[in-house]
Amino acid sequence: MQALTSRWFGRARGQGLSGLIPGRRGVARLHRQPVWRAAGFLGRLPRGAGLTASVLYLIACGAYGMVYSGKTEEVFNDTTSELGFRVSAVRITGQRELDEIDVLDTLSIHSGQSLFFYDAQGARDRLAGNPWISNVSVMKFYPDKLRVIIEERTPAALWQKSLDEPVEIVDGAGKVITDHLEARFVKLPRVIGDGAETRVHEITGLLDDAPDVQKRVRASMLVSHRRWDLFLDNGVQVMLPERNPEAALAELQRLEHDGGLLDRDLTLVDLRLSDRLVVRLTDTAKAARDELVQARTKAMKQRARDA
Template sequence: MRTLEEQARERREKLSKKHGVGSNVKKIARVMWWTGFFGAITIIPAALWYTGKADKWLALAEKESIYLSARLGMTVNNIEVSGREKTDTNALLAAIGQKPGTPIITFDVDAARERIEELSWVRNATVERQLPDTLIVSIVERKPLAIWQTTDRNHVLIDGDGEQLQNYELGDYLDLPVLVGADAPKSAAEMLGILQTIPDLYAQVTGAQRIGQRRWNIQLANGMFVRLPEQDMDKAWQRLAMLNREHDILERDVLIVDLRLPDRTFVRLTPGAAELRRNPPKKEGAV
């Protein structure tokens, strides 16, 4: 008969064997699981990429993410626009190109901005997504500067960059000066900026003609023409202001004021005034 000590030792040995096998099975199972996991995230994508199927997997993932974002409410429900005054609303919405209810994460803000800036009245634009459901569009419109008379005698509204504007009523801008000359639009901003520095004189300006792609002749409301030099237009314009202050030259029968030379001014009278100067009326009683 075995002693109690021998029986206890035998039970301990059996228990030790039993737990040892179970522990090894669990360890093997854990190793197999982690091996499978890392295989899924490394070997499988690598295999898909090698076989050319990774693009399909990525496309499917992208499609699913877009679908889920829409289910979560990330769709275009609001379009907020600031800065619009002259730009046609329908043309602007068409340029934005995103219909309400479509997923907002697919919206290409750069492409939309480029389309918006192609509209004639838009100088520049910014487009942003405001999640979850709003597009923010901010535009800076062009400012009309003058009316350009083209070579075929049509009249076109232009801005300071010489860009031709569209979709307007010409009658709304008849107070702007009329420019003549093939290269007048691209050179007008500098010239008109100088003329505007003396508001009283600029208020009399009705038009300007570009001469030889070098200089300008300015037409005033009283029919007078002012010939400006190619260089130092600002000094010549200030000289005209001085002549008007000291001699009221704008009130006289003068057809042309020539300011092209910096040290002298030439004046041509109107035909009527010139005739009177050549043939002054005889005094009564004179023989």
């Protein structure tokens, strides 16, 4: 049995170290080094290092648990919020058409929100998606304030892509703001046609120089991206030329101001030819005109016979 034990463990049970190493005796107790000195580097660690390492280990485990469970941001948010960084004031400026409550809803500031962990860029992107907003800034002012500066689009015209399309409000650049029409917007210039929404300033600028015509215009239609037709309050259609529409409108302004041309029984005023003015009468006016012509012709024939 002793031989088997020696063969398995390399020594017999009860045999000391001196028995394994020939020529050496065991170290006397007086000359043995303390364990902490024999440990080398570990022996030089300050007192309490083990406790500190244990605490750090527990903190690391806790942090890993938070990350693994997805609660890290929530914990840090609550911590910084309790330290005085909770959002306590929001200042919103620049909004006129937008409701402040709608802006606050879009900001999505929950109860106990820490300013440290508030996503200002995400809030800006959400607000920028509102068609009323042309530009917006969301800024943090530590420790606990948020400021929102809004630039809204200004309604410039009512636009229809075609006569069977819905009416929409556009700004001066032709950007659609909304199709929700309120009574306060009905006096905006109305433009019709594909591309007309981006040329609002063009037609309004032309009409500014013809005030007697302008006050009677109810809609302006862009025809084939080339020229404008005007539709007046009495149903008369005015066809402007592609080239030099300023001169044509100036002539129409003169005729309206001096003789009230647009109050006559007309359905169409064609200004596309630079050397003449073409008008189309209403059916009633045309019938009256035909009757008058016939009467004059008959009277001339009668005078010819009497002569």
